[in-house]
Each structure stands twice: as C-alpha cells, then as structure tokens.
Amino acid sequence: MMFQRLCSLAVQWKSTSAPVQTVYKRHQGKLRLLDLIGRPISTSWRTRKDGAESIPAEKLDLDIWKSVMKSQAMHAERKGEENLTPNPETEPSLLEANRELVEMWHQAGKFVPKNITDEQLEVLSGLTTKSGKKKFLKYLAIKEGHKISKKEKQEKKKSERNLEADMESDRDEGDSLKNTFMLKFWSHSMDKLLNWRVAQAMRFGQPLVYDMSYEQHMSQREIENTVSQLLETEGWNRRSVDPFHLHFCNLQHNGAYFRELLKRYGTETWERMLITTTARRHVDVFPLESLVYLTADSPNVLHKFDHSKVYVVGAMVDRSIHSGISLANAKRLRLATARLPLDEYLDWDSGAKNLTLDQMIRILTTVKETGIWQKALEFVPKRKHSGFHQQRDNRTETKSRMLVDQEENWEKESKRRTQKSHDISQESAFPGEIHLPSRVQNALKIKSDGQRIGRDQRNWWEDK
Structure with a gap:
C-alpha cells in the first residue's frame, strides 16, 4: 500500500507545471513540518518478535507514580537540610573558637591562663568587647598563678614534713615501744x-x-x-x-x-x-x-x-x-x-x-x-578595737597614777630647793645682802653678761 501511494504521488508530481514545482522546492521544509503536525501521534510502541503477536502497552498506575514522586521530593528536602545545617566536624563551634583564641594569645606572650574550663569559655563567649575578654582572661591568669604558687608551697611543706617524720622515725626507732596497751588515735576516728x-x-x-x-x-x-x-x-x-x-x-x-x-x-x-x-x-x-x-x-x-x-x-x-x-x-x-x-x-x-x-x-x-x-x-580581730573597756579603764587608772606621782615628785623637789636657798641666806656674811631665788639670779646674770659682750663688740669709730 505504501509503495502504490508513492508511485501515484510521483506520477502526479511529473504532471504538474514547472512554476508549481519551484514554489514547492522553495517551501519544502515548511510543508514537511505541517505534514508531521497533521499526522496522528501514537502513545504506544509496538514491539514485534519472531513468531509472536504484538503485546499491548501497560496502563500507568497513578498511586504508584504519586508515591514515587513524594519519596523523591522528601529525599531532595533532606539533602537540602543537610547542606544547610553546619557540620561540627568541618565548622568549629564558638567554644572551640574561643579556646583557639586563648591559645593563640598565650603563644603570642599575652597574660592569659594556660588551662581554661568549658564554664569559663562560656563566660568568655558571653563577653562582646575585646577589652572585656582581656580583663577576664587576666583575672583568670592571676587566679591560676595564685593556685600554682599555693600548690607549690603545699608540696614544699609536705615534703619538709615527710622528711622530718622520717628523721624522727629513724631517731626513735631504737627506743620506741614495741608492745603497749595505748591505742593509736587515728584521724578517721576523730572524723x-x-x-x-x-x-x-x-x-x-x-x-x-x-x-x-x-x-x-x-x-x-x-x-x-x-x-x-x-x-x-x-x-x-x-x-x-x-x-x-x-x-x-x-x-x-x-x-x-x-x-x-x-x-x-x-x-x-x-x-x-x-x-x-x-x-x-x-x-x-x-x-x-x-x-x-x-x-x-x-x-x-x-x-x-x-x-x-x-x-x-x-x-x-x-x-x-x-x-x-x-x-x-x-x-x-x-x-x-x-x-x-x-x-x-x-x-x-x-x-x-x-x-x-x-x-x-x-x-x-x-x-x-x-x-x-x-x-x-x-x-x-584586734585591728578593729583597742581592747575591752575594763582594760581601757586599767590603762587610764595607771596613767593617772603616774601623773600624780610626777606631781608629788615635783612638789618635793621645789620644797627642797626652797629650803636650800633659805639656808644659804642665813649663812651669808653680809647681813644687808639681798638673796633672790636661783631662777631670778640666773636671769640677771645672763642679762649682765649680754650687756658686757655688747660693749666689747662696739665698732672702732665709736671708740675714736
């Protein structure tokens, strides 16, 4: 059938005129496209086997198709979420970043602690400014230094105590009691x-x-x-x-x-x-x-x-x-x-x-x-007070007694000096001589000596 149709088309093509053939050749591509569009489209393919009849095409199950599409969509969503979530192995956390920062500052020679805990790192991550972080790390470094020095002192004292205990045990090893009714009082018994x-x-x-x-x-x-x-x-x-x-x-x-x-x-x-x-x-x-x-x-x-x-x-x-x-x-x-x-x-x-x-x-x-x-x-604490009130009264009484004793001694000394001056006045060979107290006599003597020295130190033109 196909061969007979092609033969008829060839006879018709020869019988047409030359102008029609030239127009057909010019628009040959467009005509072939229209021919393909106008043909019916078959949605099924027939397979031919040797000695077997053609098998009809299977129908599409919509439920299976929907389930397959949904599973593909869920797989795509999961993959997108995995790409969006950060991987802790690839991206370091905030605590690790702060730990690396502290280690870097320590290697750079800054005053930061050598060891830092997770709690301290959380406090450090809560600080926003760089100066605040430096102050906090400085505080931790000072605290760590105090702990290290205290631990070293304790170990030193412990070694000294152990050495003293060993020496005492060696010294008392010979005369120690091997058998006694006295039991040793252990520390856990006291606890x-x-x-x-x-x-x-x-x-x-x-x-x-x-x-x-x-x-x-x-x-x-x-x-x-x-x-x-x-x-x-x-x-x-x-x-x-x-x-x-x-x-x-x-x-x-x-x-x-x-x-x-x-x-x-x-x-x-x-x-x-x-x-x-x-x-x-x-x-x-x-x-x-x-x-x-x-x-x-x-x-x-x-x-x-x-x-x-x-x-x-x-x-x-x-x-x-x-x-x-x-x-x-x-x-x-x-x-x-x-x-x-x-x-x-x-x-x-x-x-x-x-x-x-x-x-x-x-x-x-x-x-x-x-x-x-x-x-x-x-x-x-004794630095906050100067003693009990009874002690203060005793100190006040002692001070007042000392003052009374000093006054009595001064009065006795003044009486003794007065009696001595009175005795000298009675023993004087000149009855008309006036005897003044010793303080007045000393003052007059100093005044007369000053006048004499002043006369001796006059200028040379005053003498002429």
Whole structure:
C-alpha cells in the first residue's frame, strides 16, 4: 500500500507545471513540518518478535507514580537540610573558637591562663568587647598563678614534713615501744566522732540559719569569698563541742551559690554533708516568733544568748558596705533583730562592725557553750578595737597614777630647793645682802653678761 501511494504521488508530481514545482522546492521544509503536525501521534510502541503477536502497552498506575514522586521530593528536602545545617566536624563551634583564641594569645606572650574550663569559655563567649575578654582572661591568669604558687608551697611543706617524720622515725626507732596497751588515735576516728556530734545536732541541736538570698547584691568574686567563709563555718561548727544544726535557706538549685558550693565540695561530698539545705524561706520553715535576725545595723543589743531562739545570719560579703540591706530584709519579713554587744564590751576604733561568717560562728559557739561575752568576743580581730573597756579603764587608772606621782615628785623637789636657798641666806656674811631665788639670779646674770659682750663688740669709730 505504501509503495502504490508513492508511485501515484510521483506520477502526479511529473504532471504538474514547472512554476508549481519551484514554489514547492522553495517551501519544502515548511510543508514537511505541517505534514508531521497533521499526522496522528501514537502513545504506544509496538514491539514485534519472531513468531509472536504484538503485546499491548501497560496502563500507568497513578498511586504508584504519586508515591514515587513524594519519596523523591522528601529525599531532595533532606539533602537540602543537610547542606544547610553546619557540620561540627568541618565548622568549629564558638567554644572551640574561643579556646583557639586563648591559645593563640598565650603563644603570642599575652597574660592569659594556660588551662581554661568549658564554664569559663562560656563566660568568655558571653563577653562582646575585646577589652572585656582581656580583663577576664587576666583575672583568670592571676587566679591560676595564685593556685600554682599555693600548690607549690603545699608540696614544699609536705615534703619538709615527710622528711622530718622520717628523721624522727629513724631517731626513735631504737627506743620506741614495741608492745603497749595505748591505742593509736587515728584521724578517721576523730572524723567519726565529729560527724556523730553533728548528726546528734541535726536531731536535737539548736538551729542556725544562713540566709542565701543576697546573690543580686554581690559580684562573682564576692560570692566566691562568701562560699569560702561558709566552708570555714561548717568546719568550725563541726569541731565545736556543742555544734549547731546548720540550715541553708533560700538556696536555689540553679543559682550562683549552689553552683559554687557544688564546685568546692564536689557532688559526692555535698550529698554526704550533714547540713539542711532548702529553697524555701526561713519564715516558712520556722515559727515567726522564734526567729531573730542578727545584723550590725539593728538598734537592739543581744545581751544574753537565748537557746530557744533560731538566729539568722545573712550569707553576704559586702566589700562596698551597703549598710542596711539585711536590716531592711528583716523588717520586710517582720522579724526581730539584734546585734552583737561590740560597743558594750570593746573599745571600737574605726570601721564598720560587720564580721565575717567564720568569725560569727566562733563567737556564737563560744557564747553558747560558756555564756561569757568577754571570752566570745576575743575572736573579733584586734585591728578593729583597742581592747575591752575594763582594760581601757586599767590603762587610764595607771596613767593617772603616774601623773600624780610626777606631781608629788615635783612638789618635793621645789620644797627642797626652797629650803636650800633659805639656808644659804642665813649663812651669808653680809647681813644687808639681798638673796633672790636661783631662777631670778640666773636671769640677771645672763642679762649682765649680754650687756658686757655688747660693749666689747662696739665698732672702732665709736671708740675714736
């Protein structure tokens, strides 16, 4: 069929005129394009096999097609997200960048610490200015230097003690007792005894509250000093004969106090501490009428220690001395206030009457055991006062007695001189001679000698 159609077309082409053929040749490409457009398009291809019939085309399943397209789209989105998210292996974090900066400054010879923790790096990353970062690194370097020097001194002292112990053991090796009924008192036995006392105090002892609600009034360095004093406070209380039951109230678990305490003690030691810690206020733990807030700004004086009261001490180190903060806090909570009788017993020289936390615990434990303020106030630093009032009265009495003795000696000496001049006047050979006191005679003699010297020193023209 196709061959017959081509033959007919060739016969028709020969019978056409020459002008028609030239026009056809000129627009031959366009006519072929129109011919292709006008033909029907087949959407299926037929495959012919030897000795087999043609197989019909399979229909397209839309559900399968949609699932395939969705999976391809999700894969493309995941790939785009992986490209957008930074890779920690390729891109360094902010802490690593700050660590590299510190190492670079250390190699450049700047005053920065050799070792820096992740917490310090977080604080460093929070600083925006370069001067602030330099000041913080300088503070860390100074602190690290103090730690290194302190550690070196401790190691030196430890080596000296070990050497002395070895020498003493060698010296006493020959005459030491090999068999004795005396048992050696070990240090862990003493620790058990002290812990047992504190455990009894937690059960039956008098409470002593430390108010930990002053974080906003102190800097980071002041908070560290406060925690250091709290550590000494716990040690002095544990070694006392009748210890207090210590309570740390208003201690927030996400606060600066708790982080510093956990850093100093360690997690295991802090969990084994015989101290009651709570985030509640002291007014919510104890009855309001039993609380007494100890503050140096109170007008009330604590003349007698009351064993039935619960005394509250503000856990604060205030170097700038903002007076009245603890008193205002106590008045806001409507608590009774009191101050130590420093003016009543001590001759206070100058300065504020604020004492450290370790000094307070030593004063309170002593007055609790003895009831004598003179003995308890011996723990006040001597640089702040010139002694007790009784000692001052004794010094004043001694000084007045010395003055009286000097006056008596002067009167005796004057009487002796008067009696001597009277005796000389009686023994004189010239009855008409007038005898003056020795002071007047000395003055007249000096005056007459001056007149004579003045006459001798006249100028030469005055003589002529």
